[in-house]
Amino acid sequence: MTATATRNRPGLRPAPRAADILPRLIAPLVLAAIMLAFSVLTPTFLTGDNLLAVLNQTAILALVAAGMTVVVRSGGIDLSVGVALDLAALAAAAAIAERYVPWVAVVVGLAFGLAVGLVNAFLIVVLRIPPFLATLSVWFIGTSVQQLLTGGGAPIYLVRSQVPEGFALWGNGYLLGVPFPVVAAVLVAGVVYLALDGTRWGRELTVTGEQPGASRISGKRVGALGASAYVLAAGVAALAGVVLASRTYAFIPASGQLYVMDAIGAVFIGATLSKYGRVSVPGTMVGVLIFALLANGMNLAGLSFFWQGLARGLALLLVLLLGVVLARQRTSRVRPPATATTAVPARKG
Amino acid sequence: MSSASDTPGAASAPLLSMRGINKAFGAAQVLTDVHFEVHAGEVRGLVGENGAGKSTLIKILTGLYQADSGTIEFGGAKVSITSPADAERLGIHVIHQDRHLAGRLTVAEQLYLGRSEGRYGWVSRRQLNRRAAADLERTVGLRVAPDLLVDELTVAEQQLVQIARAVLAGPKLLVLDEPTAPLASAEVAQLFATIRTLQAAGVPVVYISHYLQELRQISGTVTVLRNGANAGEVDLAGRDDALEQVVELMVGREVEEFDRTRTAARTPDPAGEALSVMSLTVPGALRDVSFTVRPGEVVGVTGLVGSGVDELADAVTGNRRHGGRVSLGGRPVRSPRAFVKASGAYVPADRRRDGALVRNTIQENISLVALDKVTAWGGLIRRRAEKALAQAQISRLDIRPARPQAVVGQLSGGNQQKTVLARWLAAESKFLVLDQPTSGVDVGSRAQIYARINDLVDAGAAALLVTVDLEELVGLADRILVFFRGEIVAELRRGEATTDRILALASGAGQAGYADASGSAGADTELEFA
Ligand SMILES: Nc1ncnc2c1ncn2[C@@H]1O[C@H](COP(=O)(O)OP(=O)(O)OP(=O)(O)O)[C@@H](O)[C@H]1O
Ligand SMILES: [Mg+2]
Numbered sequence: 119m120t121a122t123a124t125r126n127r128p129g130l131r132p133a134p135r136a137a138d139i140l141p142r143l144i145a146p147l148v149l150a151a152i153m154l155a156f157s158v159l160t161p162t163f164l165t166g167d168n169l170l171a172v173l174n175q176t177a178i179l180a181l182v183a184a185g186m187t188v189v190v191r192s193g194g195i196d197l198s199v200g201v202a203l204d205l206a207a208l209a210a211a212a213a214i215a216e217r218y219v220p221w222v223a224v225v226v227g228l229a230f231g232l233a234v235g236l237v238n239a240f241l242i243v244v245l246r247i248p249p250f251l252a253t254l255s256v257w258f259i260g261t262s263v264q265q266l267l268t269g270g271g272a273p274i275y276l277v278r279s280q281v282p283e284g285f286a287l288w289g290n291g292y293l294l295g296v297p298f299p300v301v302a303a304v305l306v307a308g309v310v311y312l313a314l315d316g317t318r319w320g321r322e323l324t325v326t327g328e329q330p331g332a333s334r335i336s337g338k339r340v341g342a343l344g345a346s347a348y349v350l351a352a353g354v355a356a357l358a359g360v361v362l363a364s365r366t367y368a369f370i371p372a373s374g375q376l377y378v379m380d381a382i383g384a385v386f387i388g389a390t391l392s393k394y395g396r397v398s399v400p401g402t403m404v405g406v407l408i409f410a411l412l413a414n415g416m417n418l419a420g421l422s423f424f425w426q427g428l429a430r431g432l433a434l435l436l437v438l439l440l441g442v443v444l445a446r447q448r449t450s451r452v453r454p455p456a457t458a459t460t461a462v463p464a465r466k467g
Numbered sequence: 468m469s470s471a472s473d474t475p476g477a478a479s480a481p482l483l484s485m486r487g488i489n490k491a492f493g494a495a496q497v498l499t500d501v502h503f504e505v506h507a508g509e510v511r512g513l514v515g516e517n518g519a520g521k522s523t524l525i526k527i528l529t530g531l532y533q534a535d536s537g538t539i540e541f542g543g544a545k546v547s548i549t550s551p552a553d554a555e556r557l558g559i560h561v562i563h564q565d566r567h568l569a570g571r572l573t574v575a576e577q578l579y580l581g582r583s584e585g586r587y588g589w590v591s592r593r594q595l596n597r598r599a600a601a602d603l604e605r606t607v608g609l610r611v612a613p614d615l616l617v618d619e620l621t622v623a624e625q626q627l628v629q630i631a632r633a634v635l636a637g638p639k640l641l642v643l644d645e646p647t648a649p650l651a652s653a654e655v656a657q658l659f660a661t662i663r664t665l666q667a668a669g670v671p672v673v674y675i676s677h678y679l680q681e682l683r684q685i686s687g688t689v690t691v692l693r694n695g696a697n698a699g700e701v702d703l704a705g706r707d708d709a710l711e712q713v714v715e716l717m718v719g720r721e722v723e724e725f726d727r728t729r730t731a732a733r734t735p736d737p738a739g740e741a742l743s744v745m746s747l748t749v750p751g752a753l754r755d756v757s758f759t760v761r762p763g764e765v766v767g768v769t770g771l772v773g774s775g776v777d778e779l780a781d782a783v784t785g786n787r788r789h790g791g792r793v794s795l796g797g798r799p800v801r802s803p804r805a806f807v808k809a810s811g812a813y814v815p816a817d818r819r820r821d822g823a824l825v826r827n828t829i830q831e832n833i834s835l836v837a838l839d840k841v842t843a844w845g846g847l848i849r850r851r852a853e854k855a856l857a858q859a860q861i862s863r864l865d866i867r868p869a870r871p872q873a874v875v876g877q878l879s880g881g882n883q884q885k886t887v888l889a890r891w892l893a894a895e896s897k898f899l900v901l902d903q904p905t906s907g908v909d910v911g912s913r914a915q916i917y918a919r920i921n922d923l924v925d926a927g928a929a930a931l932l933v934t935v936d937l938e939e940l941v942g943l944a945d946r947i948l949v950f951f952r953g954e955i956v957a958e959l960r961r962g963e964a965t966t967d968r969i970l971a972l973a974s975g976a977g978q979a980g981y982a983d984a985s986g987s988a989g990a991d992t993e994l995e996f997a
Contacts, residue, residue, distance in 0.1 A: 321838065336890070
């Protein structure tokens with residue numbers, strides 16, 4: 119028995135309604151509003167030099183947030199990326215201080231950061247500790263480790279003139295007039311975007327994060343996929359750590375922690391760009407830019423540093439609230455299932 | 468469409484009257500000027516093909532969706548329902564097609580969720596559990612430990628818990644959206660008894676089902692939707708060919724006898740072995756189960772809730788820990804991945820959680836297992852190839868809408884089910900474990916799915932079919948294994964199996980001591996299980 123042609127018109131794409139799209143445009147609109155406001159308030163804001171400086175300042179957050187996006191997409195969260203960043207910066211700075219050649223310093227730094235990711239993967243995938251708690255523990259432990267390694271948390275300062283150029287470049291060099299950190303952030307964000315939304319790995323990771331049971335039944339390596347997310351996030355954070363150590367010619371303990379909450383905020387601002395609350399690199403970058411331009415604009419406007427946390431919190435709330443309010447007004451009220459918060463929920467049995 | 472004049476309860480004013488209901492999602496008009504009335508004490512059937520708009524109409528009634536226009540009158544007054552809480556306050560209780568149970572609650576907590584009992588503060592857990600056990604047994608005849616987590620129940624058990632919850636709330640109107648899809652015949656009989664009790668108390672029930680035979684047993688008048696509009700109403704008691712008339716209204720033309728069965732008998736290779744199960748044991752569910760499935764045959768499996776058949780599908784596919792050995796084409800199966808690698812396919816019973824990827828497109832759903840075929844160098848997915856892969860399956864299974872980019876969470880239940888099946892067809896799996904493969908699928912599409920399964924098996928694939936639909940079992944299976952309390956109690960060949968016989972075996976008849984539950988032999992077996 120075949121169907122008649124009178125059933126639901128096949129092939130007809132429902133045109134999206136404005137009411138359906140508006141909640142997803144909030145974050146980009148907020149970004150635009152911030153740009154508009156500050157360019158009116160401060161004449162220097164909308165200059166090429168200032169914007170490039172902003173991007174340079176933001177590169178490290180952009181890197182950390184790109185990694186965080188992967189972890190959140192896999193259904194988890196990583197509170198320990200700051201530790202990966204710090205340990206990488208510490209190892210790299212120490213290696214330079216000990217006069218190792220630049221590439222050794224960079225490799226040692228990345229290795230220290232990756233180690234943090236491997237520990238997370240082990241705790242979450244093998245021991246099945248919920249990601250929030252596992253990475254919280256790693257953060258506590260990692261913070262202590264830094265203090266112990268630096269004799270109670272003393273910073274390591276490198277003597278500028280003695281730092282080889284091959285290392286100084288990572289934080290201070292230019293490529294075709296663009297600061298190297300910006301080049302690194304753009305490249306990494308691009309690659310992560312492509313990996314998440316264009317490759318088989320990204321597809322399988324996403325499915326595993328949203329519906330682990332379905333992923334497992336389809337024969338996916340649920341554990342390995344989850345592990346790869348934590349290792350990747352830590353690796354990217356480690357790169358950010360190397361860049362930071364190079365830029366500041368120093369290692370300052372616990373500086374990575376500053377980026378963790380900003381990164382999480384940016385990722386979830388970005389999630390509002392998706393109908394299903396799915397996080398993505400482009401969305402995350404909108405969130406990162408909102409934070410960055412707020413900070414920069416307030417600096418230029420002469421507002422004190424202490425106002426910045428308030429501004430970030432309000433921006434985050436604004437985006438999330440407007441999104442919720444507008445979504446409620448849509449005609450359809452059915453919400454997609456809540457995002458899974460554990461990376462590897464066990465199937466029954 | 469004013470057919471109220473010829474419905475049985477026409478003398479009294481209807482309890483529920485939905486009029487001129489329109490609903491569109493984007494540009495897709497899903498309901499057009501739909502009228503729907505329910506009178507006190509009636510069991511009103513609501514039928515239509517997959518995607519006809521049944522669930523959408525019900526979701527509007529419960530405030531999950533808002534109609535674009537139209538009015539709802541309940542108990543004689545115009546009402547506005549903007550949330551499920553509004554509906555429950557009015558006494559409208561709905562068992563949705565896609566269950567939304569909170570997995571972390573216990574059965575007892577779920578049963579009384581949001582009810583006044585909780586408000587008096589502290590309730591003794593022992594008391595609560597005892598009461599829950601009694602309530603479950605009384606309302607739906609279900610026996611499960613009330614302190615189990617809802618997640619630990621099978622789909623059928625979850626369904627019964629939800630029905631019990633609604634019945635206990637003392638509804639003024641009960642709506643059941645495909646309630647029997649996961650249920651076996653004995654549970655269906657129990658459900659019907661429950662419905663009749665409600666009916667006797669004057670509480671009307673709206674009953675949505677693709678099983679038209681069930682409607683004949685339970686319902687008086689059915690409302691038929693076609694393509695989002697009223698197609699007519701049929702009084703099932705009125706005419707002998709009433710069901711044929713219903714089908715005709717559903718699809719919009721006359722339909723020949725729909726034949727689920729295949730004509731020629733198959734001759735599977737007697738030496739071949741696709742799936743071999745040896746001494747399979749799952750604590751609390753299955754004991755020492757052994758059987759084989761050969762290439763080119765369909766082995767059917769059935770049993771009541773608690774017989775272990777749902778656990779069987781999970782265990783065989785590596786999704787549930789078990790004792791014993793399972794191998795597929797000679798390769799041991801210890802994990803879901805090993806099962807899939809050995810060319811296994813698994814359509815699970817819990818479609819919404821473990822089957823359909825509800826936030827992904829049809830295309831992404833279909834390619835999931837066959838990603839090998841559409842992945843280029845560097846792991847990049849070739850979208851065009853992926854789309855082509857999906858399109859082939861969409862047209863083969865007649866998935867609607869036939870748009871590879873449609874998001875699967877927005878498809879009707881039957882079309883979601885077809886999408887899950889399509890995933891394995893696209894991967895060209897050689898061995899199929901199908902747990903309720905046509906759950907929620909309309910009559911026409913069911914025939915299409917059966918034809919596809921038969922094609923594959925004729926071409927040398929093998930299938931293990933777990934189903935509560937006995938007609939489906941008899942029509943499709945070459946051999947039938949009947950389970951009772953975790954063991955195989957009978958193996959029937961094609962031809963010796965009738966639905967009556969299977970039913971008797973599945974409910975324990977033929978087991979020593981179960982023909983007469985009060986006999987002494989019954990006590991023996993009881994002891995053995997204790
Ligand atoms: N949230 C939504 N967004 C877009 N389209 C939707 C949504 N929900 C349902 N639809 C569409 O509305 C139509 C009717 O769906 P509905 O679920 O009401 O069908 P149904 O009669 O219950 O079918 P089935 O028997 O398969 O359960 C389908 O074409 C479906 O794709
Ligand atoms: Mg439906």
